[in-house]
Amino acid sequence: MIRAVLFDLGGVVFESPLDVIAAFERARGLPPGAIGAVVVATGEEGAWARHERGELTHDRFVREFCSELAAAGHRVDVGELMRRVEATFRPRPVMLTAIDRLRGGGIAVGAVTNNWTPFGDHPVLRRFDVVVESVLEGVRKPDPEIYRRALARLGVPASETAMLDDLGPNLKTARALGMATIKVTDPVEALEALGDLVGIELVDAGYPRSS
Numbered sequence: 001m002i003r004a005v006l007f008d009l010g011g012v013v014f015e016s017p018l019d020v021i022a023a024f025e026r027a028r029g030l031p032p033g034a035i036g037a038v039v040v041a042t043g044e045e046g047a048w049a050r051h052e053r054g055e056l057t058h059d060r061f062v063r064e065f066c067s068e069l070a071a072a073g074h075r076v077d078v079g080e081l082m083r084r085v086e087a088t089f090r091p092r093p094v095m096l097t098a099i100d101r102l103r104g105g106g107i108a109v110g111a112v113t114n115n116w117t118p119f120g121d122h123p124v125l126r127r128f129d130v131v132v133e134s135v136l137e138g139v140r141k142p143d144p145e146i147y148r149r150a151l152a153r154l155g156v157p158a159s160e161t162a163m164l165d166d167l168g169p170n171l172k173t174a175r176a177l178g179m180a181t182i183k184v185t186d187p188v189e190a191l192e193a194l195g196d197l198v199g200i201e202l203v204d205a206g207y208p209r210s211s
Contacts, residue, residue, distance in 0.1 A: 037072070110129055114140045
């Protein structure tokens with residue numbers, strides 16, 4: 001029985017920043033996936049990961065990430081990249097409706113997100129019972145500790161929780177902890193799968209899929 005659902009924010013509740021990064025790469029003539037490859041290669045000690053744990057100021061992050069990209073052969077205006085990412089952080093209406101229906105059906109909902117700036121009193125976050133942000137916690141997905149904190153604050157065990165995320169490594173940790181997991185590629189398909197899991201209709205019939 002599922003009593004709680006954890007949602008990633010960027011790429012799940014909000015439009016995906018990965019799409020913005022891919023468009024930036026195309027516009028700047030960078031190889032597809034170049035920026036993400038540097039994030040992965042530098043790992044937990046890289047500028048991106050440290051920024052999401054709140055260990056770097058914005059200016060220092062920009063300098064260090066520029067240097068990491070340059071070491072990989074890419075000249076990137078990181079400040080412009082981040083402005084573009086932040087400017088297109090729009091919520092998906094279908095996700096907001098689903099979250100409201102879950103809560104109306106007695107399901108607890110939480111957000112577990114990797115971010116570099118706290119969301120503060122963003123109205124979307126008021127829909128959640130619990131919000132766990134990497135920049136405030138000092139720990140980021142896929143570290144299991146950030147999931148454990150979310151579960152503890154919801155008061156629900158992993159075995160009674162589902163997790164939605166758009167990144168496989170984040171879901172791998174959730175599964176290892178005992179959660180049911182759904183990868184979000186098409187938001188409508190993901191919510192239909194979640195609806196089947198919890199026994200609540202989360203998407204109206206005929207709602208358009210992603211193109």
